[in-house]
Amino acid sequence: MEPLARIAKRRVSDLLDDLLQVEPVIALHGPRSVGKSTVLSALATARGVPVLDLDDPGTRDAVAANPQTAIATPGLLCVDEYQHALQLLDALKAQLNREGTLAGTAVLTGSTSQDALPRTAQALTGRLHTMTIWPLSQGEISGVNEDFLPALRAHPDATVAARPSSTTTRKAYVDRLCAGGFPLALRRTGTARDRWFDDYIRQSLERDAVELVRIRQRAMLRELLGRLAGRTGQVLNLANASQGLTGERKTIEEYVRLLEDLFLIDRLPAWGKTLRARAAASPKVHVIDSGVAARLMRVSPAKLATLDPAALADFGHLLETFVVGELRKQVSWLDEQVSTGHWRTHDGDEVDYVIEFDDGRVLAFEVKANERIAGADLKGLRTLRDALGNQFIAGVALSTGLRSFTYEDRIHIMPIDRLWTPVSPHRP
The missing domain is CATH 3.40.50.300 (P-loop containing nucleotide triphosphate hydrolases)
Incomplete structure (x- = not known):
């Protein structure tokens, strides 16, 4: 990149x-x-x-x-x-x-x-x-006007058909998520970018955090951020994340809120708790910027590009955080207020990102790091579609594959880069 x-x-x-x-x-x-x-x-x-x-x-x-x-x-x-x-x-x-x-x-x-x-x-x-204002979106970086969400809401089938194929490789996705969206980081490469991320994290914790509240245990705050980054894209379990830290539960919760207030992490709430009695209520945690997350995890583009099992797991979580971040940015530009969250049930059904519009209609997204998506990977989208009925506009499984197509009724598979590829080529 x-x-x-x-x-x-x-x-x-x-x-x-x-x-x-x-x-x-x-x-x-x-x-x-x-x-x-x-x-x-x-x-x-x-x-x-x-x-x-x-x-x-x-x-x-x-x-x-x-x-x-x-x-x-x-x-x-x-x-x-x-x-x-x-x-x-x-x-x-x-x-x-x-x-x-x-x-x-x-x-x-x-x-x-x-x-x-x-x-x-x-x-x-x-x-x-x-x-x-969030970090730069991929469309802002590339100089294009993303119109994916409005198009998908209004004309899902036409949106799928508008761009049937992609040329973006897995390596290109790795490079994008490791670069993140901060302008000053994007103007650097290699070790210079790493140093910028390190300085940004240090200044956020040592200067900005202290300006907001009196931090009694700065080292613990830094350790907590690192642990949460290692769990980005996963359900937040504070007891697990804080295991071994010396702070009390109340202090840990206050520090998590502080990291949110500094725009370092975001808690994506559980959605649809009234939809099914067995829906889980715990939020997911996402580092605001995938580049910051990758640096905190000390994973490089070279490491993520391998097929090592540990690297594949890291790539999957970072990719979800990257995609959720892009959707979060596009949601912030919509003309109407919406509610967002993730959907997860105790029966194992899961959807990574849900957008509910004022009229109660829903778009749902599942992020997959593989190039090929099997029918079993769509189980959560199917279950949500069947539970919502006509309120379900479309479910999209976003993958690192190259083809865009409809898999079955209102469930589609698309390459991740469709998020920042204009649906209408004539739009500015």
Whole structure:
């Protein structure tokens, strides 16, 4: 995979422009170094306004001491890393109370989840629209506009038939998942990329984590992250993951939540608990970026490319995390709110990713690391289809194979790269 040689156009930029027509304040949250500052800078340049960068200590101190003055600027207010001076939110609230709730008042970015911030961060409840910007999608990296989910929802059979074959090799998938989606990592290769991942993980744990809470056992936090990375794509079992660690159960749970707040891991909730009494309730854990996960696991592209049993197991879990990450990004661009999760029953039926739309209809995805998929591999999709009836739009088994086809009623097999291959070649 060639290093990224340009600034990728972000899908979230178009969403921001649309939302600024109706929302007074937008907070764009996401991992550090994911490209939030670049998106905000481009928006500010287009609007002819400055950016208040609160990562700069001098700017931060000045804004914290003079929040009313800081927001008293004509045009759109743009603030980077706003969590460093939450006094701004009270000042914004007072301004909106005086002048009315005006659309397009401010855009803020933050490198922690909003839920992790103190109660004062809730000052703009009802006037603050939050969005998440994830690492670059494969389409953003390649410069194409992914339309897979809307097309699959509207016309599943036509979507399957639109691209009957693929040329992406297993090695190419390995390279993509090991590279991940962070722009600065994608501009590096080999040991330089490894060093970037190591620095990113260290700074997230030693600087960002400490800014949020007082960490009593930093070494344990690092060890816990490594253990969770080794279980990426699997059902979260905290008792098993924390075995041998010295912290109490409450501390372990707090540290897991902290890793979520820092956008290092994500808990994918169990879905469909009311669908069948025997549905499992435990979430799955995914490292947010597959490149970070691979580095934490100390697996290289060369190792994953082999057919060694241990490498095959690692590849399977990382591939699921990679695919779930791509679906998560595409879900964040949809025009409607959806619920997502994984479905697993105590009878052994499993579906890796489920998307439920507002009308109750469902798309389901199973990720397979093999090139060929047997009928038995579709058991979970079949069971879910039969349980949902007409609410089941389509089930897709995504594999490293080369063919795209319908296996049986509403169940399809597609290469993984269909996720970022535009269905309509005429779309921009």
